[in-house]
Amino acid sequence: MSEVRTIEDLERAVRALATLFRTDAVVIIGSQSVLLEWPDAPVLMRTSGEIDAYPINWLGWEQDHPGDEASEEINALFGWGSMFHEAHGFYIDGVDANTATLPPGWQDRVIHLAVQLDGATVTAIAPSPEDLVVSKLARLDEKDIAYIQERHRFRPLDIETVADRLAATEIDDATRKSALAFLSSLAEV
Known part of the structure; x- marks a missing residue:
């Protein structure tokens, strides 16, 4: 099983969630x-394995399914160790709008x-590159640092915007200070 994700993997994940939740849009974070x-x-x-x-429509789905969480439904059907995981070599980690720390206005x-699904179009939605980097800076673990460095190496970030x-x-404040110091180190390269 390859741990390197492709656009086909992403489209497969979008189609799976769109079908299960009967939605025309899926957010990828x-x-x-x-x-x-x-x-x-x-x-x-x-x-990444996921x-x-x-x-x-996760909130509406949860209202229609009292006591159930959309993220748990995703993890049960498409998560680690699921038949989906075994069949496709990756899994979908069920999250929600509160999982990532994104800047205000990211939705704009x-x-x-x-993504095509049975003659219809499903829209995959993702944060802008700068907003994704902000979410990684808010966590700033080793994996996030390597990811941001690689992105900046191949497609330089607008450090001021970030x-x-x-x-x-x-x-x-401590996280912000560390994140800004890391950003400054990128600007110096």
């Missing part, structure tokens, strides 16, 4: 959202990708 705007991104950026996603800057969006994002 996390590292594999890069596939929407850069399907042949460097391997390091596409190396695609983090949720249907746009999303990237869209049309810093401005980071400043508007609700994170603690």
Whole structure:
């Protein structure tokens, strides 16, 4: 099983969630959202056993299914160790709109990708590259650092835009300070 995700994997995940949740839009967050705007991104950026996603209608679905969480439904049917995982070599990690720390207004800057499903179009939605970087800066673990460095190496980030969006994002001061120091180190390269 390959750990390098492809646009076909992303489309498969979108179709699976669109079918289950009867929705015409699926949100992809996390590292594999890069596939929407850069399907042949460097391997390091596409190396993952999972695609983090949720249907746009997750709240309505949960209201129609009292006691059930959309993310848990995704994990049960498409998550780690599921038949989907075994069949396709990757799994879908069920998340929701509160999983990633994204800057205010990120929904106005999303990237869209049309995915065909039985003659209809489902829209895959992902944060802009700068907004995704902000979410990774808010966590800033080793994996996130490597991801951001690789992105900057091949497609230089607008450091000022990222810093401005980071400043508007609700994170603690220590994290913000570390993230800004890391961003400054990228600007110096």
